[in-house]
Amino acid sequence: xxxxxxxxxxxxxxxxxxxxxxxxxxxxxxxxxxxxxxxxxxxxxxxxxxxxxxxxxxxxxxxxxxxxxxxxxxxxxxxxxxxxxxxxxxxxxxxxxxxxxxxxxxxxxxxxxxxxxxxxxxxxxxxxxxxxxxxxxxxxxxxxxxxxxxxxxxxxxxxxxxxxxxxxxxxxxxxxxxxxxxxxxxxxxxxxxxxxxxxxxxxxxxxxxxxxxxxxxxxxxxxxxxxxxxxxxxxxxx
Amino acid sequence: xxxxxxxxxxxxxxxxxxxxxxxxxxxxxxxxxxxxxxxxxxxxxxxxxxxxxxxxxxxxxxxxxxxxxxxxxxxxxxxxxxxxxxxxxxxxxxxxxxxxxxxxxxxxxxxxxxxxxxxxxxxxxxxxxxxxxxxxxxxxxxxxxxxxxxxxxxxxxxxxxxxxxxxxxxxxxxxxxxxxxxxxxxxxxxxxxxxxxxxxxxxxxxxxxxxxxxxxxxxxxxxxxxxxxxxxxxxxxx
DNA sequence: AATTATTTGTCCGTATGTATG
DNA sequence: CCATACATACGGACAAATAAT
Numbered sequence: 001x002x003x004x005x006x007x008x009x010x011x012x013x014x015x016x017x018x019x020x021x022x023x024x025x026x027x028x029x030x031x032x033x034x035x036x037x038x039x040x041x042x043x044x045x046x047x048x049x050x051x052x053x054x055x056x057x058x059x060x061x062x063x064x065x066x067x068x069x070x071x072x073x074x075x076x077x078x079x080x081x082x083x084x085x086x087x088x089x090x091x092x093x094x095x096x097x098x099x100x101x102x103x104x105x106x107x108x109x110x111x112x113x114x115x116x117x118x119x120x121x122x123x124x125x126x127x128x129x130x131x132x133x134x135x136x137x138x139x140x141x142x143x144x145x146x147x148x149x150x151x152x153x154x155x156x157x158x159x160x161x162x163x164x165x166x167x168x169x170x171x172x173x174x175x176x177x178x179x180x181x182x183x184x185x186x187x188x189x190x191x192x193x194x195x196x197x198x199x200x201x202x203x204x205x206x207x208x209x210x211x212x213x214x215x216x217x218x219x220x221x222x223x224x225x226x227x228x229x230x231x232x233x234x235x236x237x238x
Numbered sequence: 239x240x241x242x243x244x245x246x247x248x249x250x251x252x253x254x255x256x257x258x259x260x261x262x263x264x265x266x267x268x269x270x271x272x273x274x275x276x277x278x279x280x281x282x283x284x285x286x287x288x289x290x291x292x293x294x295x296x297x298x299x300x301x302x303x304x305x306x307x308x309x310x311x312x313x314x315x316x317x318x319x320x321x322x323x324x325x326x327x328x329x330x331x332x333x334x335x336x337x338x339x340x341x342x343x344x345x346x347x348x349x350x351x352x353x354x355x356x357x358x359x360x361x362x363x364x365x366x367x368x369x370x371x372x373x374x375x376x377x378x379x380x381x382x383x384x385x386x387x388x389x390x391x392x393x394x395x396x397x398x399x400x401x402x403x404x405x406x407x408x409x410x411x412x413x414x415x416x417x418x419x420x421x422x423x424x425x426x427x428x429x430x431x432x433x434x435x436x437x438x439x440x441x442x443x444x445x446x447x448x449x450x451x452x453x454x455x456x457x458x459x460x461x462x463x464x465x466x467x468x469x470x471x472x473x474x475x476x
Numbered sequence: 477a478a479t480t481a482t483t484t485g486t487c488c489g490t491a492t493g494t495a496t497g
Numbered sequence: 498c499c500a501t502a503c504a505t506a507c508g509g510a511c512a513a514a515t516a517a518t
Contacts, residue, residue: 003484003485003486004485004486005287005485005486029502029503029504030503030504031503039486039487040486040487040488041487041488042280042283042485042486042487042488043485043486043487045284045504045505046283046284046287049243049284049287049288049291050287050288050290050291052288053287053288053291053292053315054291059503059504059505060495060503060504061493061494061495061502061503061504061505062494062495062496062501062502062503062504063495063496063503063504064502064503064504065504070397070401071397071400071401071404073401074312074314074315075314075397075398075401075402076312076313076314076402077291077312093398096396096397096398096399097398099345099349099396099398099399100342100345100396100398100399100402102345103341103342103344103345103399104338104341104342106341107337107338107340107341111337158334158337158338159308159309159313159331159334160313160331160334160335160337160338161334161337161338161341162309163308163309163311163313164313164314164338166309241504241505241506242505242506243505243506267482267483267484268483268484269483277506277507278506278507278508279507279508279509280505280506280507280508281505281506281507283484283485286484297483297484297485298483298484298514298515299482299483299484299485299513299514299515300481300482300483300484300513300514300515300516300517301482301483301484301514301515301516302482302483302484303483303484
């Protein structure tokens with residue numbers, strides 16, 4: 001966000017993701033963008049390089065720099081993911097995201113039940129106890145909830161899953177304001193809230209991990225996320 | 239792969255992933271790399287920009303360009319993923335990859351059972367019938383197998399899952415030669431082979447999707463991938 | 477606390493490579 | 498084969514940030 005080429009990547013990238021630059025369209029040539037945004041051609045070239053690495057464009061000689069189809073995008077880049085989530089024309093993407101969570105987070109819970117060390121167990125216990133004490137306190141809950149899931153995730157000892165789920169979380173947090181707005185029209189929030197029912201769901205996960213019951217941990221984590229999915233399905237009418 | 243900065247990204251990126259440049263280490267300054275690789279400083283700068291977008295490094299003025307920890311890497315970039323898979327010091331990464339597949343592909347199968355259109359069903363049927371006719375023919379099998387999974391994936395209508403699984407597949411294919419070498423020491427291959435048993439597993443998936451039985455499709459796809467995981471566990475002794 | 481040295485960040489002018497019509 | 502349009506590459510200059518002194 002600090003240097004000019006990064007800023008340019010953000011400006012152009014967002015326009016591509018939101019469809020302002022459509023798939024197959026040719027971006028203005030480097031020289032024109034240089035003029036329009038008042039930066040040098042070098043900066044534009046660096047920005048193009050960044051957009052290329054994000055899978056948003058491909059530069060070809062003579063043909064210019066073309067916007068690539070969605071299938072080529074680097075969806076798991078935090079910027080791209082955030083832009084997509086924030087795109088209002090893309091409401092059902094939250095459903096898709098939840099389906100990915102439904103695939104990966106129960107798996108992480110099962111792996112944690114299998115691989116957690118004694119120290120991991122202690123950390124998870126600590127987070128869960130803070131969760132119990134946070135009933136009703138929105139802020140303390142959010143912090144404990146974050147830690148609880150984070151520590152289970154870490155205990156899965158699968159770098160790829162850890163990184164992917166964390167990226168997903170970060171993107172959701174970054175775009176949370178907007179989504180909360182949408183959720184206000186509905187009695188239930190698509191995010192975990194400090195109610196007794198949700199706490200009990202967390203307890204079920206906690207107990208399963210402690211008992212090293214992989215299948216139960218998987219099932220209980222699935223239940224927790226399915227709760228979110230049901231709410232989203234209701235909102236967006238799937 | 240065609241221009242110099244891309245080549246440089248590959249050379250440096252691979253060295254970072256394999257640990258030749260360790261986490262926290264400072265890369266040689268742009269000017270030295272420019273000299274060492276006989277490219278201009280502009281090219282080095284573009285390469286650094288690419289490596290930055292891959293989450294492999296961060297540049298700071300005066301402090302130099304530092305190698306970031308694994309947690310910051312863009313794991314789902316095809317290049318990064320391929321480099322990691324090909325890294326021989328990283329044998330258990332194949333197990334991690336399979337765990338991700340185990341999370342996402344059964345989910346995709348379940349979604350396909352839910353969302354496949356009539357046309358999707360026809361395409362899946364076509365691929366499965368080719369599979370049946372390919373028993374014993376390694377090459378025809380590979381092609382039909384690819385299409386079968388591809389079409390189920392497409393029928394999930396979840397862009398994020400589609401893109402992720404396809405990236406994973408591509409990376410596996412790109413690095414397949416090496417891994418096959420390792421697998422030769424073992425009677426069973428970690429890849430699907432044209433045997434009757436494997437065909438029956440595919441049939442179970444096919445039937446479940448056709449019957450629009452989400453849970454069964456999920457379960458049967460899980461079974462198929464678990465077969466791979468069992469083999470890997472045997473090889474790497476988990 | 478101020479200065480300096482070092483390294484990246486930015487910019488431009490120019491030259492060359494390459495595909496299209 | 499030529500002209501055109503664009504990407505690619507280079508090197509030199511200055512600005513900005515910050516670690517070290």
